[in-house]
Amino acid sequence: MITLVKRPTPSRGWSYTTPLLAVLATMIVGGLMFAALGKDPAQAIRMIFWDPLFGPNAAYFRGQLLVKAGPLILIASGLAVGFRAGIWNIGAEGQYIIGAICGASVALAAYPAESHLLFPAMIVAGALGGWLWGMIPAVLKVVFNTSEILVSLMLVYVAQNLLAYAAFGPLKNPQGFGFPGSRNLQQYPSAHNPELFAGTGAHWGVLAALIAVIGAYILMHRHIAGFRIRVAGEAPRAARFAGVVPARLVMFCLGLSGALAGLAGLFEVSGPSGQITDGFNAGYGFTAIIVAFLGRLHPLGILLAGLLMALTYIGGDMAQMMLGLPGAAIQVFQGMLLFFLLGFDVLTNYRIRIGRARA
């Protein structure tokens, strides 16, 4: 008989091992799924995890890695702070969209004037937009005690509609021959977020992600404010006793994660994507939730998890193209990662005992 015995203190060893186990299990079960779809599992797995880094076209894909990982890490760093406090922002995708719209609007309003101040102004606008979108669930929670999970999630759909409206309406490129979508900011030097080192894919957003990781680490593990956030997640009454004001905490966490998601949107729209289009958002805001948990809500873990997730994105695209795997199969594959992680997490808090106790 198998029994679970709760550990008095969560196991440190397991909390580091379970992400690796989860990756392994995903490879195995994902491989089975690919086999069921009639593809060679070994080839598919290799294409997802290996080829983007070391395959024949690796030089191109390696640059893509940072482009994809940057926004994931930036968003997940903010989300993890809130998750640690038990505040569940599920709507980073919406905050990402609004950040992009606000940042792009500033640029498009200034077009075609050139100024060194434009890009900084766009950064402020992007962060502010995401922050505002995050403050809506925060204020509703504080005032009416609504669920931030539902409100932030529903606001994603509102943001998506705003995005479509902007792409077809006010932000539409007047010289775009009637096609939806804004001007391409890549062709507007003052507003462009360029690749900083050729071939690496590193743009300002990647740098911001790195700063966010370091900042989050200092906040959560070296500063009293982060300590109180952790206490709030562990024991809300103890947090109040320690002087945490719940309303302020909700505002801080949703505001911070919103602002970082907004920044990610701004760097994306002014860099790799270049323009506001109907389908601008690529699901980074949702994938970042997986990244946050895969990284154990720890800043350094998030850094690694973000890179790994980016890899499966790129590799997944490749497998989709070269092997004809359906896109949904790749999404299932990515979802498995979170599923197995949460499953194996049992080992962190419980010990498995097989057989009956010695009598």
Next chain:
Amino acid sequence: MTGDKLLQIEGLTKAYPGVVANDGVGFSVAPGEVHALLGENGAGKSTLVKMIYGLVKPDAGTMRLMGKPYTPAEPRAARASGVAMVFQHFSLFEALNVAENVALGMENPPPMGDLAKRIREISNAYGLPLDPERLVGDLSAGERQRVEIIRCLLQDPKLLIMDEPTSVLTPQEVGILFHTLRKLSSEGTAILYISHKLEEIRSLCDGATILRGGKVVATCTPRDKTARELAEMMVGGEFKATDRAQRTLGHTIFEVKDLDLAPMSQFGPALKKVTLSLRAGEVLGVGGVAGNGQEELLATLSGERVSAPGTVLLHGQDISGLGPNDRRRLGLQGAPEERLGHAAVPAMSLTDNALLTGTVRRPLTNRGFLDMKAARLFAEEIIKNFDVRTPGPHVAARALSGGNLQKFVIGREVLQYPEVLIVNQPTWGVDAAAAASIRQALLDLASKGAAVIVISQDLDELMEIADRFCALNEGRLSAPRDTEGLTLDEIGLMLGGAHGMQEAAL
């Protein structure tokens, strides 16, 4: 009653990282015997009964129940073998009624109507009147415990385990409980009873096994010993009573004026026109049954809840609107009764728990950045000065025995040398020797000029250390009286007849 043993235990051992909680423990209980388990905090009493109830698996040793080998894999198996347990912490849902709560703990609950009838029958038969339709949220602590006991009695147990059942009960409620336990024992049910209240043990129990450091150090018949002798057997040495040194009272430093407060929770009481004042060096005792506004009073005085302007004054300064940390800065500290999840974070280490309230008055941070070394030293200081039994400050709070965590929490506040300290049930679940040292620490703090408010259900404790006494009942605080010369009858009057406590006629 036969001479056969109901439960026989031999060589039971259980080790946790850094401590052997039970080391070759052996004892036996006869049918109908009320058997006490005695020992200091952390002696291993809870661990032992958890093994008997199938919650913790022994590393070694054997148990026999009614002569047959007994190895419960889980509580369900223990219940099926006729072993039932009432925990110190209730596990009831406030928003459900009594019958629903009882049904939730059963494997195959009968239809609600039948169950309600059974609850009525059993509760009346054992002198624990209980209305199955009432919401648990509306019940007093004593009545809630009745729900837990009835839940056990419905299974018709042969062995009933009670882990510190009386720490939250009023004297009247204790009387009712003992009546029930004696009736059960006369019907042949054996009872395994854990308590730190030695007088209770002397009046109730037929035999006792005394644990120290996880080992059985003695067995005795409690009636033949004095409480002091029992305490000395537990600690294995001389037992020191508190020393209430002469204190000179300074001027008034803390005042509460006409404090009104809405209930904190759906079922909580409101505070009504609470007024008190406190002089430097004074200890004020607040008696009364828990659940009459004790928690609310502590939360409002410590700053967890704010109150109307002008209602709470420290050194004449209005602090009604300040939060806990601002009040700590001004010298006011509090220690709530609920250790796990309120006064301490269960999953965090003792070092982290030292940081929880210690950063304002102790230099544990540097411009907001944590100084983990200083925090660890502070935790070690608490552990040393308050004799907290634990392998070290890295241990998670939830791995400490109940009484040891209590010592840590009180120590953390006292060692910050507050000017006003408010504690709620400071010795709840703490063994006699440690309780005495906590009381001594509170008195020492007062003799250094601090004002101390002790909220407690234990009247003996309040008489022992308080200069003045007042009672908190249904959110109202009576006018304080000097404890000197106060008789028990007068206290009873002040407490204003605790509700629903009449012993049912049998």
